[in-house]
Amino acid sequence: MSMAHRFLPKVTALLLAGCTTGGHASADPAITSPAHLSADRPGSPLTAPDDWWSGFRSAELSELIGRARSEGFDVAASEARVRRALAGTRIAGAALLPDLNANVAAEHSDGDPAFSIGLATRYELDLWGRNHASRRGALAMLDAAEHDRNAVALIVETETAAAWAATVAATERRAIAAHNLHAARRILGLVESRQRAGMANPLELGQQRALVASLEQRLAQIERERAFSRATLASLLGRVPQGFDVATTTLTGVGLPSFTPELPSAVLLRRPDIAAAERRLAAADADVALARAAMWPQITLRAGGLFESGRLPRLFDNPIYSLAFALTAPIFAGGRLAGERDYAVARREELWADYHGAIVAAFAEVEQALSHIDTLERETDAQTEALRQAEIAARLAESRYQAGAETLLVMLDAQRILYAAQEDALTLRQARIRAAIILYRSVGGRLPT
Structure with missing residues (x-):
C-alpha cells in the first residue's frame, strides 16, 4: 500500500473531525475516502507552485x-x-465588553446655574456562552470570507488563463485558416487554368470553388470565436473589449507544465472552497450554541454615578452611585426561540452535507482532470503522426495532380485531411493547456499567502 493510500483516509478523518462539536459528532455521517486516485501513478501531476501559471512560460499570461x-x-x-x-467580528466582540455612557449637562434657570455629569455602565454576564458563541461564529465567518476571497482569486486566475489560451488559439487558428484559404485559392487558379485548357471539367472547378467558400466561412467563424474569447478576457481584467488585444499569436511556444507527484490529500488541504465550507460549518455550530443559550435567562449588571452642583468647583463633592442587577428570563415567545434553535440545527446539517459534497467533489475533479490529461497525451502522440502523414499526402497529391497523374478529387481529399489535421493539432494543444488549468484549480492552485 502506498503512502498516499495510508495517509489519505487519516487526513480526511482529521478534516472532518475538526469541524464537529460534542453534541453532533455521533449523528454526523462519515466520508469513505477513495481507495486510490490516478495520481498515485509515477509522474502524475498533483503539485502546483504558488505562481502556478509560470509553468506555461508566458510573460504575457503572467502579466x-x-x-x-x-x-x-x-x-x-x-x-x-x-x-x-472583519467588521462583523468587532460588532460581535463588543458584547463581551461593558458599555459605558456619559452625559454632561449645564442649565441656567431663574439666575441659578446647575451642572451635572452622569456615568452609566452595563454588562451582561455571559453565563451560557451566548456572546462568546456569537463572536466565535463571526470569527469563523471571517475565516470563510478569507477563503472565499482565495477561491475567487483562483477562479479569476484560471479563467483568465483559459480565456487567454482561447484567444491565442483563435489567433493561431485564424492564421492556419488564412494560409489554407490562400493555398486553396492558388489551387483554384490552377484548376481554372486547366479548365480553360480543356484539361479539367466544370465539376472539378465547382468542387474547388466549394472548398474555397467553405474555408472563407470557417475564417469568419474563427473571427467570431476570437472576438468572444477576447471580450471574455477583457472583462476579467475589468476592461471593455474595445481596443484590447493580446500579443501572443501561437500556442506553439507556450509551455505544457510538468508536474511532480504528491499525496492526494493535498487536494483537501489546498482548496479554498473546502476550507470555506469547513469554516461555515464551524459558524453554524456557534449559531446552534447561540440559539440554545437564548433560551436561558440573561443576567445584566448596571452601575452608574451622578454628579450635580450649582457650582463647578463643588461638582464632585456629593456623588450619587447606583448598582443594579437584572434577571431576564424568557417565559413565552410563541415558539420563536425553539424555532430559532431548530433552524440553526437544520442549517448546520445543511452545511455539513455541503462540506461532505465539497470533499467528494474535490476527489472527483482531480481524478477527472488527471484522466483527461492522460488521454489527451495519448491523443496528441497519435495526432502528431497523423498530421505528418497528412502533410506528406497533400504535397504528393498536389504534385501528382499538376503532373496529370492524379484526379482533383484525390487532391481535394488530401487538402481536407490536412486542414482537419492542422486544426486537430491546435485543438489538442489548447485542450491540453486547459486541462492543466483545470487540474491546477482542482488542487487549489495558488496557495494563499
Whole structure:
C-alpha cells in the first residue's frame, strides 16, 4: 500500500473531525475516502507552485493574471466581503465588553446655574456562552470570507488563463485558416487554368470553388470565436473589449507544465472552497450554541454615578452611585426561540452535507482532470503522426495532380485531411493547456499567502 493510500483516509478523518462539536459528532455521517486516485501513478501531476501559471512560460499570461487579480471587479468585491466580515467580528466582540455612557449637562434657570455629569455602565454576564458563541461564529465567518476571497482569486486566475489560451488559439487558428484559404485559392487558379485548357471539367472547378467558400466561412467563424474569447478576457481584467488585444499569436511556444507527484490529500488541504465550507460549518455550530443559550435567562449588571452642583468647583463633592442587577428570563415567545434553535440545527446539517459534497467533489475533479490529461497525451502522440502523414499526402497529391497523374478529387481529399489535421493539432494543444488549468484549480492552485 502506498503512502498516499495510508495517509489519505487519516487526513480526511482529521478534516472532518475538526469541524464537529460534542453534541453532533455521533449523528454526523462519515466520508469513505477513495481507495486510490490516478495520481498515485509515477509522474502524475498533483503539485502546483504558488505562481502556478509560470509553468506555461508566458510573460504575457503572467502579466494578465496579475492585472486580473489587482484590477478585476470580482476580486475587489471579495476583498470588500472580507472587510465586512472583519467588521462583523468587532460588532460581535463588543458584547463581551461593558458599555459605558456619559452625559454632561449645564442649565441656567431663574439666575441659578446647575451642572451635572452622569456615568452609566452595563454588562451582561455571559453565563451560557451566548456572546462568546456569537463572536466565535463571526470569527469563523471571517475565516470563510478569507477563503472565499482565495477561491475567487483562483477562479479569476484560471479563467483568465483559459480565456487567454482561447484567444491565442483563435489567433493561431485564424492564421492556419488564412494560409489554407490562400493555398486553396492558388489551387483554384490552377484548376481554372486547366479548365480553360480543356484539361479539367466544370465539376472539378465547382468542387474547388466549394472548398474555397467553405474555408472563407470557417475564417469568419474563427473571427467570431476570437472576438468572444477576447471580450471574455477583457472583462476579467475589468476592461471593455474595445481596443484590447493580446500579443501572443501561437500556442506553439507556450509551455505544457510538468508536474511532480504528491499525496492526494493535498487536494483537501489546498482548496479554498473546502476550507470555506469547513469554516461555515464551524459558524453554524456557534449559531446552534447561540440559539440554545437564548433560551436561558440573561443576567445584566448596571452601575452608574451622578454628579450635580450649582457650582463647578463643588461638582464632585456629593456623588450619587447606583448598582443594579437584572434577571431576564424568557417565559413565552410563541415558539420563536425553539424555532430559532431548530433552524440553526437544520442549517448546520445543511452545511455539513455541503462540506461532505465539497470533499467528494474535490476527489472527483482531480481524478477527472488527471484522466483527461492522460488521454489527451495519448491523443496528441497519435495526432502528431497523423498530421505528418497528412502533410506528406497533400504535397504528393498536389504534385501528382499538376503532373496529370492524379484526379482533383484525390487532391481535394488530401487538402481536407490536412486542414482537419492542422486544426486537430491546435485543438489538442489548447485542450491540453486547459486541462492543466483545470487540474491546477482542482488542487487549489495558488496557495494563499
